[in-house]
Amino acid sequence: MKQNAFRTRLYEARKAKKLSQLDVALELGVNRARISDWELGKEDLRVETVVALSRIYEDPEVYTMYMSEEHGADDLVFSTNWCKHEGRDLRLIALDIQNEYNDVSEEIPRLMKILRDGVIDDTERKDYNSFIQQSKELVAVLFPLILREEMQKKKALQCANIEKAIV
Structure with missing residues (x-):
């Protein structure tokens, strides 16, 4: 494994948030030594871990660099010049959406098992409520993203700008 700009960014993002390796380890539920290994390039990270680190550090550049350096993603796709949504970087919003989607996806098999008989008993209630x-x-x-998009379409239609409403 190599020391590269991504590994440096992990370290800098953690320091910028004034977090120790132990703080991050506790947040992720891992051993402190793993944080050091990730920052030094001694151990590879899974994409789920990078997403979690990006959220902890509130730094979407961590994810962007991981995707471009570790996976050869197109720099145009992961440009640092993304537009902002109400002052918030869209990459952080995308990470939130992905995280919530993953949580829901994990619950679906249990929900299907619960709903198969059409009755939610006391033992199934916790899984059902979690879903x-x-x-x-x-x-x-x-919802806020969908609402904003629909409001923009409505405004475009009211201004008789069909082309903008379709886009």
Whole structure:
């Protein structure tokens, strides 16, 4: 494994948030030594871990650099010049959406098992409620974006600008 700009960014992002390796390790539920290994390039990271680190550090550049350096993603796709949504970097919003979607996806097999017989008994209630909660969190992340898009379409239609309404 190599020391590269991504590994340096991991270190700098953690320091910028004034977090120790132990702080991050506790947040992720891993050993402190793993944080050091990731920053030094001694151990590779899974994309899920990079997403979690990006959220902890509130630094979408961590994810961007991981995708471009580790996976050869097109720099145009992961440009640092993304537009902002209400002052918030869209990459962080995308990470939130992905995280909530993953949570809901993990619950679906259990939900299908629960709903198969059409009755939610006491032993199934916790899994059912967990699915409902995860779904609400996903909707809470998506709803403002959907609402904003629909409002823009409506405004374009009111201004008789069909081309903008379709886009």
